[in-house]
Amino acid sequence: MKDFFYAIQDLFVDTLLVPMDALRALELENWFAASTISWIFAIIGLVAMVYWMLQLKKYSDNDEEDKSISAHSYL
Template identity: 85%
Template sequence: MKDFFYAIQDLFVDVLFLPYDALRALELENWFAANFISWIFIIIGIVAMVYWMLQLKKYSDNNEENKSISSHSYL
């Protein structure tokens, strides 16, 4: 059973967290480049949120959502 948990540890430490380790090493070499990459991720997140809000507004404008009070039995 212990080997199973060590395998999970190896997966995360050796494979899945490699980009974070690279970003941490980049920060020690060039602070501006590391912040530039961070800002790119922030901008991607903002664009995704704006897209999602526009899609929700589109469905709300088409009245496709069931907004009746009796949509749930506990209400």
Template identity: 70%
Template sequence: MKDFFYGIEDLFRALMLNPLDSLRALELESWFAANIFNWVLMIIGAVAFVYWMLQLKKFNDNNEEDKSISSHSYL
């Protein structure tokens, strides 16, 4: 069982987290290059947020949402 967990450790160290270790090496040269992964995730999150808000506005403008008080039994 011990070898199984060492195998999982080796998988993550050698394969899955290796690209992030190479980004850590860039930290001494350029802060922006070292944090490119974070910038990409923030841009994806901002685009997803804008898309979600536009979809909510579209459905709100079409009056497709049931806004009656009795829409839920606990109300």
């Protein structure tokens, strides 16, 4: 069982979080470059959220969804 948790640790520490370690090391060398990269990711996230909200609004304005109280069986 202990090997299972070490495998999860190796997956995250040695593989998935390597870009975060590189960004942390970059911040110690050049703060402006690290901040620029962070702002780029924040802008990408904002654009994706705006796109998603516009898509939801488009489908909501289309009035194809059944919004009656008996539309879902769990209600």
